[in-house]
Amino acid sequence: MLSERIGFIGLGIMGQKMARNLLRHQPINVYNRTKDRAAMLIQGGATWYDSPSTLAQASQIIFIMVTDDQALREVVLGDEGVLAGIQPGTLVVDHSTVSPQVTQELAERVRQRGGSWADAPVTGGDIGADQATLTIMVGADARDFQRVEPYLQQMGKRILHVGAVGQGQTLKLVSNMVSALNLMAAAEGLQFGLHQGLDLKDMETVMSFGSAQSYELSKILDRLKRDDFTPGFSVANRLKDLRLAIEMAQQNQFSADLGRCALPLYQKHAETGHMDLDESSYVKRWDD
Ligand SMILES: NC(=O)c1ccc[n+]([C@@H]2O[C@H](COP(=O)([O-])OP(=O)(O)OC[C@H]3O[C@@H](n4cnc5c(N)ncnc54)[C@H](OP(=O)(O)O)[C@@H]3O)[C@@H](O)[C@H]2O)c1
Secondary structure (H helix, E strand, O other), X not given: OOXXXXXXXXXXXXXXXXXXXXXXXXXXXXXXXXXXXXXXXXXXXXXXXXXXXHHHHOOOEEEEOOOOHHHHHHHHHOOOOHHHOOOOOOEXXXXXXXXXXXXXXXXXXXXXXXXXXXXXXXXXXHHHHHHOOEEEEEEOXXXXXXXXXXXXHXXXXXXXXXXXXXXXXXXXXXXXXXXXXXXXXXXXXXXHHHHXXXXXXXXXXXXXXXXXXXXXHHHHHHHHHHOOOOXXXXXXXXXXXXXXXXXXHHHOOOOOXXXXXXXXXXXXXHHHHHOOOEHHHHHHHHOO
8 A cells, every 4th residue: 555645636527536546545535615526435435624725734645636727726726725734745736637837837836835746637538537547647757756656557547757747738738639629520520421311320330440430439429329418528628628728829839720720619519508518519519
């Protein structure tokens, strides 16, 4: 058993499953804004804290998995945030998908208090979180990476040190822009075929075993067949990540041409009542 005192903040779709996988190997402290979502973990032996600051006082490595820049700022910088309780030597490991700038800013604030930061966003979805098969891309100092790697192994299958603080988020945003484009291309293609009178099953057979194949194509076909668009990865989160990628491109003078075309289309889908559905509900855009 590893010996550091660990804490987990943010027990949503992903965080609950990741924290449960950590709990299988050692004790864990937990906090979530909405306490109900911690119930299963508490029943399983996790120790509940009423705020990020009290959790921080009791933890040497703090894992965070919240929605976006704003949520991350609140749990770190808020009156009862991590910074209010952090002890020197603490490592904060952020799994949320957020901007590289906010990452740098918060990492600096943590450094000023004698701690350190690793950005460690994940890919592999809610199934990867459940089955501990996530890919985790880490931006951190080499020593911090070595320190946290054994814990990341408990939640994922491929653990990569991709550079200094911020580089984990950079890779995640690039990767998510590609999957957003795959998703939108697959949805448009399927709807185009249906519009032309093709059979969905025939399209599935041809496209799933040909060069049109992608993870996102499989996901859309599965969701369409089950007519189930409850979120694994929500439209809100997909839109957030696409926006962050385009902002990063603009700030760094990279012409992300396809990404820029895709953003307003996905934004329109989100704003027409689909925000809380699964990302794959984009395939319904042509039905509305
Ligand atoms: N779902 C996926 O397939 C997937 C895959 C890879 C990466 N991600 C990334 O993982 C992160 C979490 O995604 P998720 O799917 O787990 O989302 P989720 O189910 O909506 O969970 C979001 C978590 O953030 C917390 N939160 C939100 N705003 C907050 C605030 N202002 N203060 C404190 N806590 C706040 C929520 O607390 P409450 O419970 O109180 O609302 C909840 O614990 C996102 O950055 C997402 O982009 C998701």
